[in-house]
Amino acid sequence: MTASLDVRTVPTVVYDGQKPGTSGLRKRVKVFQQQHYTENFVQATLDAVSSDKGAKGSTLVVGGDGRYFLQDAIQKIIKIAAANQVAKLIIGRNGILSTPAASNLIRKHQADGGILLTASHNPGGPDNDFGIKFNVANGGPAPEAITDRIYESTKTIKFYRMVAMSDIDLSVIGSKRFGAHHPFEVEIVDSVNDYVALMRQIFDFALIRNFLQEHRENFTVLFDGMHGVTGPYGHALLVEELSLPSSSVMNGVTLPDFGGGHPDPNLTYAHELVARVRSERIAFGAASDGDGDRNMIISHDWFVTPSDSVAIIAAHADCIPYFKITGLRGLARSMPTSAAIDCVAKAKGVSLYEVPTGWKFFGNLMDAGQLSICGEESFGTGSDHIREKDGMWAILAWLNILASVSSQRGCLVSVRDLMREHFAQYGRNYFTRYDYEEVDSAAASQVMDLLQAQLASQQLIGTTQNGFTFAQMDNFCYEDPIDKSVSKNQGLRITFTDASRIIFRLSGTGSQGATIRIYIEKVEPANGQCDSDAxxxxxxxxxxxxxxxQLTELTGRTEPTVIT
Structure with a gap:
């Protein structure tokens, strides 16, 4: 044990705009690199951990997705945490932790929370994005009460505390202890092992291995880590645990700029995977995003929408050992996500929850024992094993289901086979999303104001256009059944008489400008045309x-940035 740590109080200035959203604070790297900017936000976060004692005596998990500025930020966090009398930091080796792995570590170690350094699916590199978010003791994103406290602190901060100490070598696994009067410990842990151990408890790896071996000629697998955080996780799970060849993982090295790509697993940004899956006739393709909480499932002859993916997992939950033990406590989706999972919930006789976009709403239901499986149309799927969406979990769930169904029938069941059978039983919710990214904020507001005016007048209700009759138009409002909090203005919904929907939302996941998202859903019954092009x-x-x-007229945008 060394002498007392040299705590210094550093005067600072307020930076405007440090308001964290559902996914924390996201800005360009150059913004975070400004003098005091990152330090201010970290200090404000620690002050908000608890309203009475701050972060004193707490244990926190720290890690991120490997993007540029990660290690610099972690060294600042270590020094500020020590100065604020945090008892212990648990940090992934080299600062690397996927968001799901961080959630697992928080829960496993019963930590008081975690500081996650990620901008999720946004591009990385010195000219791109960085982000910081705080997860609470259940492993999930901080609720608004905490993010509001962080923001209020950033508006009045006059100083932050920092210890004068050398940087810590983040590459060496083990513990280091500092200080005398207020002991401080930094433990560097393997980034992958604990997460892999959790997956072993959930899925039947022996069944999946046998399935992959038996059908190795006709069932090829290709996983795209997109040079994000999940490359090492994909290798550990697919190659080391499930005995697939190493060639089954592409772009598996985590890079600070994600190899110059956009680590968002969709048909546009995962174009390299999509091209290979189609040209090489891959039976099962999958991708994950920068921080590992999103996923895409594709085969050479089928693209699985995220809405359909969570419905499939819910429908076949009894194939997965974890749910054989826990049962299905309930199912949920975010409001813009198609209602495909609603039909599964009805058939299984379990509750269905429709919540705003944001994983914290699912977390409340999970903590109350009312929810098992959930998903968002933005390529996020998960369950109550942690309190974050989980890309690798979803990929393994699909493999476990395909292995189980194929084993039961004594023949290979493909992704397309599974989807067609699902539609024959439940019908099909045709679904797409149009993203208009980095739209001028004023123009985006004009679009939403126009729609809001139409909502207020209700002038469209009862009219028929393009063959669809308007039945309802509202702005989604949600009262949390657990904590009774109310979330208003969560998306403008238009519902038609055949249950088809159009939804408009402004997204807060970008670092500049505004993103307009349009969600389109058409309901086709089980006896209808369920095999057409979406x-x-x-x-x-x-x-x-x-x-x-009037989006084109008001924004000047003639094409969406991304169609999913």
């Missing part, structure tokens, strides 16, 4: 959405 089916609704929003 974009063809949805084209009339897309045209209607653009017409009533």
């Amino acid at each position: 974009q063809d089916v949805l084209k009339p609704l897309v045209q209607l959405a653009l017409k009533i929003s």
Whole structure:
């Protein structure tokens, strides 16, 4: 044990705009590199951990997705945490932790929370994005009460505390202890092992291995880590645990700039995977995003929408050992996500929850024992094993289900087979999302104001356009059944008489400008046309959405940035 730590009080200035959203604070790297900027936000976060004692005596998990500025930020966090009398930091080796792995560590070690350094699926590098978010003791994102406290602190901060100490070698696993009067410990842990151990408890790895071996000629697997955090996790799970060849993992090295790519697992940004899956006729393709909480499932002849993916997992939950033990306590989706999982909930006789976008709403239900499986249309899928969405978990869930169903039938069941059978039983919710990224904020507000005016007048209700009759138009409001908090203005919904929907939202996941998201859903019953091309089916609704929003006229954008 060394002598008392040299705590220094550093005068600072207030920076405007440090308001964390659902996914924390996201800005360009150059913004975080400003003098005092990162330190201010970390100090404000520690002050907000508890309203009475701050972070004193707490244990926190720290890690991130490997993006540029990660290690610099962690060294600042270590020194500020020590000065604020945090008892212990648990840090992933080299600062690396996927968001799901961090959630698991918080829960495993019964930590008081975690500081996650990620901008999720946003690009990385010195000219791109960085982010910091705080997760609470249940392993999930901080609720608004805490993020509001962080923001209020950033608006009045006059100083932060920092210890004068050398940087810590984040590459060496083990513990280091500092200080005398207020002992401070930094433990560097393996980034992957604890997460892999958790997956072993959830899935039947022996069944999946046998399935992959038996059908190795006809069932090829390709996972794209997109040079994000999940490359090492994908290698440990797919190659080391499930005995797939190392060639089954592409872009598996975590890079600070994600290899110059955009680590968002969709048909646009995962174009390299999509091209290989189609040209090489890959039976099962999958990708995860920068911080590992999102996923995409694809085969050479089928793209699985995230809405359909969570419905499939829920429908076949009894194939997964974890749910054989726990049962299904309930199912949930974010409001913009298609209602495909609603049909599964009804068939299984379990509760269905429709919540705003943001994983914290699922977490409340999970903590109350009312929810098992949930998903968001933004490629996020998860369960109550942790309190974050989990990309690798979803990929393993699909493999476990395909292995189980194939074993039961004594023949190979493909992704397309599983989807067609699902539609034959439950019907199909054709779904797409149009993203218009980095739109001028004023123009984006004009679009939403126009729609809000139409909502207020209710002038569209009862009218028929493009073959669809308007039944309801509202702005989604949610009262949390657990903590009774109310979340208003969560997305403008238009519902038609056939249960099809158009939804408009402004997204807060970008670092600049505004992102307008349009969600389009058409419901087709089980005895209807369930095997058509989704974009063809949805084209009339897309045209209607653009017409009533005047998006092209108001923003000048003739094409979306991304279609999923």
